[in-house]
Amino acid sequence: MLIRIAFIVLAGLGGIGPACAEPASLIEEGRAVYNFRCYFCHGYSGDGQTLASTYLNPRPTNFKNADPTQLTTEKVLVTLQKGKPGTAMKPFAGIVSTREMQAVAAFVIDEFVKRKADNTRYHTTENGWPDHERYAAAFPFAKGEIPLSRGWETLNEQEAEGKRLYLASCVSCHDRGAPTEDDTVWSSRPLSYPRNHFSLADPPKIDAMTSASPYALHDIPPKIKGMTPRERRGERLFQGNCAFCHGADGTGQNWIGRFLEPPPRNLQDPVFMRGASRHTLAHAIREGLPNTSMPAWKSVLSDVDIQAILAYVNRAFHPIGETPPKR
Numbered sequence: 001m002l003i004r005i006a007f008i009v010l011a012g013l014g015g016i017g018p019a020c021a022e023p024a025s026l027i028e029e030g031r032a033v034y035n036f037r038c039y040f041c042h043g044y045s046g047d048g049q050t051l052a053s054t055y056l057n058p059r060p061t062n063f064k065n066a067d068p069t070q071l072t073t074e075k076v077l078v079t080l081q082k083g084k085p086g087t088a089m090k091p092f093a094g095i096v097s098t099r100e101m102q103a104v105a106a107f108v109i110d111e112f113v114k115r116k117a118d119n120t121r122y123h124t125t126e127n128g129w130p131d132h133e134r135y136a137a138a139f140p141f142a143k144g145e146i147p148l149s150r151g152w153e154t155l156n157e158q159e160a161e162g163k164r165l166y167l168a169s170c171v172s173c174h175d176r177g178a179p180t181e182d183d184t185v186w187s188s189r190p191l192s193y194p195r196n197h198f199s200l201a202d203p204p205k206i207d208a209m210t211s212a213s214p215y216a217l218h219d220i221p222p223k224i225k226g227m228t229p230r231e232r233r234g235e236r237l238f239q240g241n242c243a244f245c246h247g248a249d250g251t252g253q254n255w256i257g258r259f260l261e262p263p264p265r266n267l268q269d270p271v272f273m274r275g276a277s278r279h280t281l282a283h284a285i286r287e288g289l290p291n292t293s294m295p296a297w298k299s300v301l302s303d304v305d306i307q308a309i310l311a312y313v314n315r316a317f318h319p320i321g322e323t324p325p326k327r
Contacts, residue, residue: 022073022106030107033100035120041088044119046112051175055244056088063112071113076105094291095261137162138170144177218247218254222316234312237305245293250317260293273318281313281320282306 035044041060043050048060063071080101083091092101111117123129140146141162148171152160166174221239224231239248247254250267257264265272285306288296297306314320 022110026103027107027110029100030103030105031111031120033096033104034107037096038104044122046108046119058087060088063108064116066113068109068113071109073105073109076108077101080104088295090293090295135165135169138166141166141177142170142174148176215253215255215258218249218251218257219243221248224316227315228311230308231311231315233305234308234310235316237301237309238312238316241297241300242309250313262292264294267313267317270318273320275321277321278307278310281310285309 034042039050041050041052041056042048042063043053046063047065048062050060053059079089080096081091081093083089096104111119123132137158139162140159141148146155146159146162148163148166150163152163155163166177221235221243224235227235238246238250243254245254245257245260245264246252246267247257247264252258252260252264252266267273282303284294285301286296286298286303288294301309310320
């Protein structure tokens with residue numbers, strides 16, 4: 001299975017062109033596209049119960065709860081082509097082909113809306129997860145059956161073992177587990193440390209189930225002394241809003257950024273930054289960039305906020321519109 005992430009996908013639905021019973025080949029083609037582009041927000045099971053959904057308002061559509069007489073292939077096609085204003089669902093016209101949109105629509109309606117099926121399981125041997133049952137003690141935390149915030153003193157021995165295992169091996173991708181009401185306040189900055197290797201030890205060892213991540217260093221904000229109040233404000237805004245895709249270091253080389261198509265701008269790239277201006281960057285932030293995952297921030301950030309972000313970018317990553325001095 002291809003594991004690529006498009007942070008802003010299928011967050012709401014709404015109709016195009018006539019549809020009839022679709023051939024199995026088209027549905028399976030749609031499954032591949034959905035698993036490539038849509039699962040991050042809507043989930044492999046199509047229920048929208050994902051970590052990404054906790055960042056979105058309104059949340060992605062839960063296809064499992066949809067009425068087959070109301071949500072049709074035609075409506076899915078319209079939303080794929082045109083997006084849905086007021087949601088994180090952007091138009092995919094110009095990003096995927098008409099055939100691919102037809103395939104995704106056919107798959108979503110058949111798999112989730114009509115059959116209420118579960119799609120492709122991710123934790124399989126083919127995907128690099130042999131003997132996934134060895135993590136069984138952690139499953140209740142991943143599914144939200146036990147909130148990760150529940151105190152150690154309230155857990156029995158098996159539950160405590162599961163929580164330790166979850167924190168050692170699962171939290172980097174599953175974060176807080178299933179998005180339920182939780183009394184713990186979490187940082188809005190993503191935990192972008194997916195693991196690259198899996199333990200085949202028998203019995204497995206908790207510390208052997210994890211490995212270092214090549215993305216981790218890009219989630220570390222630069223430490224800068226002597227910033228102005230405006231730059232400090234920009235730092236808070238950038239790290240709270242922009243770092244999710246661009247990385248805390250502005251490179252776009254974090255986990256989310258590496259899997260967006262097209263990738264986020266590398267704000268440390270001297271070629272791009274020398275050719276940019278405060279006007280062009282402010283316009284991109286305010287209005288968004290068509291055919292990318294860059295949304296318009298004008299309803300979220302004021303012009304003062306945007307200028308503060310630019311002041312921080314100019315200070316932390318690369319001077320805007322000029323060659324940085326040699327150090």
